[in-house]
Amino acid sequence: MSYARPNFRHPKQPENDAGFTRRDYEGAISTLCAGCGHDSTTNAIIQACFELNLEPHRVVKISGIGCSSKTPAYFLSRSHGFNSVHGRMPSIATGANMANRDLLYIGISGDGDTASIGMGQFAHALRRNLNLNYICMNNGCYGLTKGQDSATADRGSAGKKGVPNPYESIDLCELAIELGASYVARGFSGDKKQLVPLLKGAMAHNGLAFIDVISPCVTFNNTASSTKSYHYVREHIETTNTFDFVPLQREILTHYDEGTSQEVTMHDGSIIHLHKVDSSKDLTSRQKAVNNLEKEKEKGRFLTGLLYVNPEIDETHDLINSTLRPLNTLTEEDLCPGSEILDRINSAFR
Amino acid sequence: MKPTDIDNPEYFHKVIDCQFACPAHTQVPEYIRLISQGKYDEAYAINWQSNVFPGILGRICDRPCEPACRRTRVEETPVAICRLKRVAADNKNQATNFTPEVPEKKNGKKIGLIGGGPASLTVARDLLSLGYEIDLYDDQSRAGGFVRTQVPSFRLPEKVLDEEIDRILDMGVNTFFDTYVDNIKQITDKGYDAIFVGTGAPRGRDLPDLPGRIDGDESIFIGIEWLAAVLYKHVTSTPQKVLVLGGGNTAMDCCRMARRLGGEDVQVFVRSPRSDMKASPWEIEDAEEEGVPMIDNHSPLEFVIKDGKLTGMNFEKMTATYDNKGHRTLVPTGDPPVFIPCDLVLLAVGQQNAFPWITSESGIEMNERGLPIVDKITHQSTVANIFFGGDAAFGPQNVITAVAHGHQAAISIDLFCQGKSLDNRPAPSTSLISQKLDMHDWLYDSDVSEDKRSAVPTVDKVKSLHDRLLEVELGYGRKTGHKEAMRCLNCDMQTVFDYSTCIECESCVDVCPVSCINFTENGDEEDLRDRLLAPADNRDQSLYVSPVLPTGRVMVKDENVCLHCGLCAERCPTASWEMMKFTYNSAQAGKK
Numbered sequence: 001m002s003y004a005r006p007n008f009r010h011p012k013q014p015e016n017d018a019g020f021t022r023r024d025y026e027g028a029i030s031t032l033c034a035g036c037g038h039d040s041t042t043n044a045i046i047q048a049c050f051e052l053n054l055e056p057h058r059v060v061k062i063s064g065i066g067c068s069s070k071t072p073a074y075f076l077s078r079s080h081g082f083n084s085v086h087g088r089m090p091s092i093a094t095g096a097n098m099a100n101r102d103l104l105y106i107g108i109s110g111d112g113d114t115a116s117i118g119m120g121q122f123a124h125a126l127r128r129n130l131n132l133n134y135i136c137m138n139n140g141c142y143g144l145t146k147g148q149d150s151a152t153a154d155r156g157s158a159g160k161k162g163v164p165n166p167y168e169s170i171d172l173c174e175l176a177i178e179l180g181a182s183y184v185a186r187g188f189s190g191d192k193k194q195l196v197p198l199l200k201g202a203m204a205h206n207g208l209a210f211i212d213v214i215s216p217c218v219t220f221n222n223t224a225s226s227t228k229s230y231h232y233v234r235e236h237i238e239t240t241n242t243f244d245f246v247p248l249q250r251e252i253l254t255h256y257d258e259g260t261s262q263e264v265t266m267h268d269g270s271i272i273h274l275h276k277v278d279s280s281k282d283l284t285s286r287q288k289a290v291n292n293l294e295k296e297k298e299k300g301r302f303l304t305g306l307l308y309v310n311p312e313i314d315e316t317h318d319l320i321n322s323t324l325r326p327l328n329t330l331t332e333e334d335l336c337p338g339s340e341i342l343d344r345i346n347s348a349f350r
Numbered sequence: 351m352k353p354t355d356i357d358n359p360e361y362f363h364k365v366i367d368c369q370f371a372c373p374a375h376t377q378v379p380e381y382i383r384l385i386s387q388g389k390y391d392e393a394y395a396i397n398w399q400s401n402v403f404p405g406i407l408g409r410i411c412d413r414p415c416e417p418a419c420r421r422t423r424v425e426e427t428p429v430a431i432c433r434l435k436r437v438a439a440d441n442k443n444q445a446t447n448f449t450p451e452v453p454e455k456k457n458g459k460k461i462g463l464i465g466g467g468p469a470s471l472t473v474a475r476d477l478l479s480l481g482y483e484i485d486l487y488d489d490q491s492r493a494g495g496f497v498r499t500q501v502p503s504f505r506l507p508e509k510v511l512d513e514e515i516d517r518i519l520d521m522g523v524n525t526f527f528d529t530y531v532d533n534i535k536q537i538t539d540k541g542y543d544a545i546f547v548g549t550g551a552p553r554g555r556d557l558p559d560l561p562g563r564i565d566g567d568e569s570i571f572i573g574i575e576w577l578a579a580v581l582y583k584h585v586t587s588t589p590q591k592v593l594v595l596g597g598g599n600t601a602m603d604c605c606r607m608a609r610r611l612g613g614e615d616v617q618v619f620v621r622s623p624r625s626d627m628k629a630s631p632w633e634i635e636d637a638e639e640e641g642v643p644m645i646d647n648h649s650p651l652e653f654v655i656k657d658g659k660l661t662g663m664n665f666e667k668m669t670a671t672y673d674n675k676g677h678r679t680l681v682p683t684g685d686p687p688v689f690i691p692c693d694l695v696l697l698a699v700g701q702q703n704a705f706p707w708i709t710s711e712s713g714i715e716m717n718e719r720g721l722p723i724v725d726k727i728t729h730q731s732t733v734a735n736i737f738f739g740g741d742a743a744f745g746p747q748n749v750i751t752a753v754a755h756g757h758q759a760a761i762s763i764d765l766f767c768q769g770k771s772l773d774n775r776p777a778p779s780t781s782l783i784s785q786k787l788d789m790h791d792w793l794y795d796s797d798v799s800e801d802k803r804s805a806v807p808t809v810d811k812v813k814s815l816h817d818r819l820l821e822v823e824l825g826y827g828r829k830t831g832h833k834e835a836m837r838c839l840n841c842d843m844q845t846v847f848d849y850s851t852c853i854e855c856e857s858c859v860d861v862c863p864v865s866c867i868n869f870t871e872n873g874d875e876e877d878l879r880d881r882l883l884a885p886a887d888n889r890d891q892s893l894y895v896s897p898v899l900p901t902g903r904v905m906v907k908d909e910n911v912c913l914h915c916g917l918c919a920e921r922c923p924t925a926s927w928e929m930m931k932f933t934y935n936s937a938q939a940g941k942k
Binding site for chain 2: 006007008009010022029030033034035036042043216230234
């Protein structure tokens with residue numbers, strides 16, 4: 001039985017520009033079921049962090065409860081982490097983010113965590129456009145408690161128990177677009193080629209980036225009758241577009257024909273190039289984004305890829321006009337204005 | 351690329367780098383695993399079956415397996431395969447009888463062996479158990495060949511040598527010792543069904559044209575002859591200052607022996623740069639450890655004789671230049687000659703084959719290098735019933751190669767005596783057995799040890815330099831042996847992929863510590879190697895490619911640095927990966 005991965009790595013493992021190898025972004029060995037989609041998502045996160053040259057100690061990972069929320073143990077073991085209670089990831093993330101805006105926040109949640117017990121928290125993090133990468137590993141069931149249908153299970157879909165789900169499902173992406181998230185995407189754990197750039201785009205984005213990752217539960221929800229099985233998803237997947245993520249300070253080497261691509265410049269100067277875009281699918285328009293989702297849903301397809309992005313929306317710190325510096329760098333001098341100023345403030349109220 | 355044909359036994363055989371590199375294809379991971387389980391007898395038996403001389407080879411083997419060891423590709427040092435062989439030999443039960451059954455009733459075929467070294471003894475062992483009658487001729491008084499006369503006792507004690515050689519002789523070899531065959535006709539006239547020649551490369555090269563060679567003859571010796579003279583106690587001491595010329599293993603044996611016989615100031619002189627020395631690195635280290643400096647880039651000019659006595663040697667300083675093809679030429683630096691005083695010179699500048707006893711009327715044709723024309727596979731000479739093996743066949747190599755030759759020659763002789771075609775050789779016997787015990791449990795220990803290679807303990811230097819019979823290396827004890835055995839990566843535990851059940855969840859890709867598994871679009875080999883997750887630039891190592899999967903991709907695994915840790919199989923939800931033990935037994939004489 002393997003409780004640990006061997007420490008040997010490929011001798012020619014490349015280093016990124018920050019001097020780290022992929023191994024520096026790894027965590028402990030996963031204890032999830034063999035074949036779990038979450039492990040692939042975890043690996044996509046590792047890959048994205050590696051490719052973005054992030055410094056692990058500048059990253060915070062926060063989660064709630066569930067199979068998905070176990071995964072922060074499996075990546076970035078040299079980062080900060082907080083495993084909170086059920087559905088409460090957004091409030092912990094909000095607190096941490098308010099205290100130190102300089103770090104990169106990765107919130108990990110699942111469909112139970114997000115669409116049921118944590119729905120209230122989810123909604124308010126969205127409307128505040130908190131600068132958080134909200135990753136929902138969505139398998140349509142409660143894997144940790146033996147696979148009961150979750151709120152994202154499609155109507156009529158049946159897991160291992162074989163009973164079709166009678167209720168309407170919640171489309172987290174539509175909700176996110178409607179409630180104010182500024183970067184909304186859907187990925188599939190079985191397609192890292194798409195998922196890694198989506199994650200990179202999210203991490204470069206300033207504001208709430210929500211990524212719904214369809215991440216099959218092999219143990220309870222990978223049946224022929226389930227709409228969240230590897231097979232079903234592969235058969236019914238539709239993509240908005242393929243895209244390149246060009247990080248800041250990288251030379252743009254690809255040439256894009258005019259009219260065939262849409263360019264979105266992120267807050268940090270990185271650029272997202274969307275290929276083969278037709279104008280009806282303008283991803284910076286909320287209305288069109290929701291229409292796109294609904295159209296594909298009518299056809300029984302999952303729309304994946306970047307669904308909506310608007311880098312112009314202010315994030316929470318801008319909205320509340322908070323200090324530009326992390327709280328731990330504020331000195332007594334910064335925090336205590338002195339009696340003279342206090343007197344002036346007090347007199348203004350007289 | 352086309353899907354890999356894992357039914358071809360050579361595919362998985364090649365993954366077991368050590369076994370593949372071993373000329374006799376010893377099942378290395380299997381015997382190492384048995385050592386880790388304390389099953390020394392079984393480990394010894396596996397060795398004995400394939401390489402015939404585990405105790406001897408566990409000390410003096412050239413170890414082609416070790417540079418091939420997968421471990422060298424993930425860390426600095428290979429598993430101490432050779433020294434583990436010795437652990438098996440040292441710790442086996444003394445009461446266990448490893449001799450196979452020899453049929454009472456002979457098959458009526460009689461084979462003559464000329465030369466009593468490892469190649470001939472291997473032929474004898476393989477054929478005796480099939481009912482052949484064996485006559486062995488050797489000019490020495492005991493069997494063993496160069497392993498006996500040339501390898502000093504401080505590396506290979508006589509007891510170890512005798513045990514393994516006597517085991518074969520006791521199977522019923524008719525020995526004719528102290529019998530120098532001066533014409534092969536003596537043997538061919540005896541009417542043997544087949545004859546095997548394993549007479550080695552018995553002539554040490556001399557430097558006859560070097561000035562002073564004749565006048566200094568009393569103090570100048572051919573290394574291998576001198577070592578034999580030491581063994582037979584014709585030489586019991588050396589003067590203080592000794593020069594050894596040559597950079598091979600014989601030179602290392604000579605200088606270390608000279609240190610034991612009174613040589614205080616012993617130096618090795620080599621024409622070429624040190625990096626080009628032919629001696630095994632560990633033998634050079636051992637010699638240096640005993641205070642013998644290696645002086646490279648010095649070419650001998652003359653023996654300096656004063657009053658009819660050798661007083662030293664003059665050397666010319668050399669430097670190596672390389673042309674754009676990497677071809678080396680040694681050119682003099684132009685510095686004045688260097689005089690090195692000495693009282694004795696040992697020449698270890700190479701060995702040659704010598705067949706003065708093979709006349710043209712025997713029908714054995716020789717090539718332009720003076721070597722018999724021998725088939726590379728069958729070992730048959732131009733005379734149908736005469737076979738060659740060991741150094742006698744293709745020039746000086748090493749003991750394990752001689753053993754491999756012996757096996758092949760025995761197969762040929764057996765086929766020949768039955769009137770069958772020599773080209774119709776028996777196939778290796780192989781098996782592929784699942785190791786699955788439970789969800790995450792295997793029949794083998796899949797943990798990957800991160801321990802560094804253990805050093806072999808040695809006896810006190812002062813003590814060993816006073817006794818030429820005292821073995822320098824003490825060998826690993828059981829505990830260290832176990833620790834070293836655990837370093838083995840179990841390369842015979844194959845990762846076998848069943849594409850028909852794979853759901854492409856890529857859990858294997860995610861968990862693989864060395865990133866060797868990929869799911870990608872197919873392409874030709876160059877293209878694929880370029881696109882894999884981790885650099886796949888070791889062309890000696892295969893890519894394992896599956897048939898096309900439902901998404902149109904293929905699974906491609908670069909075998910190069912796979913740790914055989916089994917994690918891909920543990921993380922696979924559909925058991926599309928499975929760890930299976932691949933056993934590859936090279937064919938031996940008598941196998942169908």
